Amino acid sequence: MKINDFKLECYFGLYEFTAPYLLTQSDCESMTTEELLAMEPGAKEDYLKQWLGYTETWGDPALREVIAGLYQDMKAENILVFHGAQEAIFAYMNVMLNPGDHMIAMYPNYQSAYEVANSVPDCAFSKWWVKDGGDKWVIDFDELEGLIQPNTKVLAINSPNNPTGYTFTNEEIRRLCKICKDHDIYLFSDEVYKGLEMDGETRDWMADHYEGCVSLGVMSKAYGLAGLRVGWLASKDTEMLNKVVKFKHYMSICDSAPSEFLSKVALKHSDQLLKRSHDLIVENIKLADQFFEKYAYLFEKKEISCGPVAFHKLLIDMPVDEFCQMAVDKKGVLLLPAGIYDMEGQYFRMGYGRKGVPEALEKFEEFLIENGFTK
Ligand SMILES: Cc1ncc(COP(=O)(O)O)c(C=O)c1O
Known part of the structure; x- marks a missing residue:
């Protein structure tokens, strides 16, 4: 490749x-690490006893449980943990995109969201532009509908968006999920900056709204714990997750045990x-x-x-x-x-x-x- x-x-x-x-x-x-461990009584002592063998490819079951708890409607089986968000994007796109497919990505976007599409022969990629609206960035849903083709397989969005900061409202999240559902398109929703609302509206995780959606989360951004390199995919579509996990076997295989431990501590204090x-x-x-x-x-x-x-x-x-x-x-x-x-x-x-x-x-x-x- x-x-x-x-x-x-x-x-x-x-x-x-x-x-x-x-x-x-x-x-x-x-x-x-010391500051993080101080958030949870007894965590420091437990951390020192952390076993340093291989971990489960899907992620520590207890960590998956804590992550699932962030969502309205997910269980541990709906969570696949990765070595950072980047690995999750790469695995998902590689599994989902094949020659002859078309994908749409919100644009500008984090490059890995669409670069795999560019690398697959005969896989077409269209940009759904976030546009300059003067004092803020804006987006046009009619334009999105106009980009959809019969072979559109994946729509990749990123909200809050890197770099524009554009963030879908909950109403827009529902609209987006409906469009994808109506056209039978998988929705890859990069929500690595979620949880930092300044307008008073707590955003839903998109994967709670649509079976064909996968939400990407991570410890790096809103939680400020990039060095843990822990990210995850959350989806009700466990069949799809079962395919993606097989790609992880060729990358990190499993996550770092100390990082999984520290992520559990952090998410308890989310x-x-x-x-x-x-x-x-x-x-x-x-x-x-x-x-x-x-x-x-x-x-x-x-x-x-x-x-x-x-x-x-x-x-x-x-x-x-x-x-x-x-x-x-x-x-x-x-x-x-x-x-x-x-x-x-x-x-x-x-x-x-x-x-x-x-x-x-x-x-x-x-x-x-x-x-x-x-x-
Ligand atoms: C939108 C977006 N998605 C994913 C990532 C990758 O996150 P990580 O570095 O935790 O793998 C980044 C990192 O900048 C990002 O901005």
Whole structure:
């Protein structure tokens, strides 16, 4: 199998661990193992006794049970655990897409959601664009219906969306599930940023609404525990999960036992962890709002209703990739330009889930002043 380079990962590979001011990260602030274990009485002692043999390919039954509890209508048998969300996407798409199939992906999107389709011979892929609606990003359901073909097998969506932050309302979730059901399309719903609502509407997991839907969840983003590398697929379609698990046999085989243990501890305190990330994002957005108000002649700010990322627009006459390159080269401020998503336009991604955002914003402002961008 030949697959194109993962542009975002290549870019982060250059800067994520060297640039001092990260202003585009999509994962929320993490913590130490000690801090996590302190959330649960007795967890530290139990962790030290954790057996380090192989684990079950489907995931620790107790962990699957805890994950199932996040949903309205799932049992442990509906959960398949993976080594991160990335592995789950790769396994699912490889199993589902065959020559002659057509898939639709919400776009822009995390590259792995559609890159497998590009790598399967004679598998067609259409983009359902999230569009620039001025102060926010918008989506058109009629356009989606127009993209559906008789051989459309999978619709891949990502809500809250990376990078635009677009998040389906519960009404839109029901509409989307109905469209897929009516056309007999599998729905791959990447919900790795779920749980960080700022508009007061708690979103449903999509897999609770439609048998043919699989919800992708992960410890990395909203929970801030990316180093655990634990993700999962949840679906009522256990026949499909039984096919996907066979692909996992050729990848990680099973997950890391210490990570599964720590994920169980974390998910028992799911609300507390989500609140921690949510509150940090809200505080950082307040600062970003002040920043964008001050520099309204340089940027068009896009509102977000949920999640840690926003995709703003640069208004000056300089290609956004050059602008972002200059910010990281001259001041160590990392942003993510639209080209990483194979997208035209002057957009760049900002991430609000990290403790370092206030300092990174200050450095970003210094960069603007020192390089003649300000009036
Ligand atoms: C939308 C989306 N899905 C999946 C992933 C992969 O998550 P993980 O790194 O936990 O495997 C990412 C990571 O950035 C993402 O943004």
